[in-house]
Amino acid sequence: MKITIELENKNYTADLNMGRSIAITLLPNGKQPNHFGAPECQSKTLVAGEFVGDTQQGGSCNVNILSIIPHCNGTHTESVSHIVNQPIPVYQTIEKSIFPTVLISVLPNNGEAHDDQYLPHIDQGNSIIVKQQLVNLLKDYTDSQLHGLVIRTLPNSDVKRSVVYDSEHYPPFLTNDAMTYLFERKIKHLMVDFPSVDKMYDQGKLSNHRIFWNVGLDDKNLNEQSTTNKTITEMVFVDQTIEDGFYLCNLQIPEIETDAVPSRPVLYQLE
Secondary structure (H helix, E strand, O other), rough: OOEEEEOOOOOEEEEEHHHOOOOOOOOOOOOEEEEEOOOOOOEEOOOOOEEEOOHHOOOOOOOEEEEEEOOOOOOEEEEEEHHOEEEEEEEEOOOOOOOEEEEEEEEEOOOOOOOOOOOOOOOOOOOOOOOHEEEEEEEOOOOOOEEEEEEEOOOOHEEEEEEEOOOEEEEEEEOOHHHOOOOOOOEEEEEEOOOOOOOOOOOOOOHHHHHHHHHOOOOOOOOOOOOOOOOOEEEEOOOOOOOOOOEEEEOOOOOOOEEEEEEEEEEEEOO
């Protein structure tokens, strides 16, 4: 099944039978990615009185209790409520569940060789994505094409599907200059294959999150300029066989009243 869309007076075709998920398959009680030392996603059988929710234990059906921390257990999508007091669930921030998206691949820079800024600071051993890298990779795309952006970091391997991020496996992040550039390009749905757009240990500043949603530094409330119709999706995994380029993205999420939910972005190549 194919669909045709018109964007800036150009027609594009996408084959809906060829969608590629960039979500990490989460295995409760098994090998899985993890961030910030949080408990892993777990599953256990529901037992209620005489009912046992496990067919292998004689139950009539399987009923599991899932324990999950979306921010730390695999692919997830956040709303601005991640950093402010106002409760804005993720599903209310996605105006269009299918939107034009660009996929790029970036080799992060060493923290020592850069002119970009980051609050609170960049350590020498950090891996960072700087503004000029994004400018170079996105210069041929219009703002209308950049409704969504997927950033795949290099080198890329299956290790990302189950890596435990800690001081020994410190993830890359964006500089403030890089995030400001993405804000200026009016990207509404940012998707990255690392666990946070901010530095892992950043003194709680979350400066990139604040730039993206236009929330004041150390402020816990929205202001008149804050943007509430944008999302950040972290810990995606983009297989090597998916080429950089122009796509439709279907950002699939559950309708739960919370600031972060497990998610499944699906890419359809546009021709």
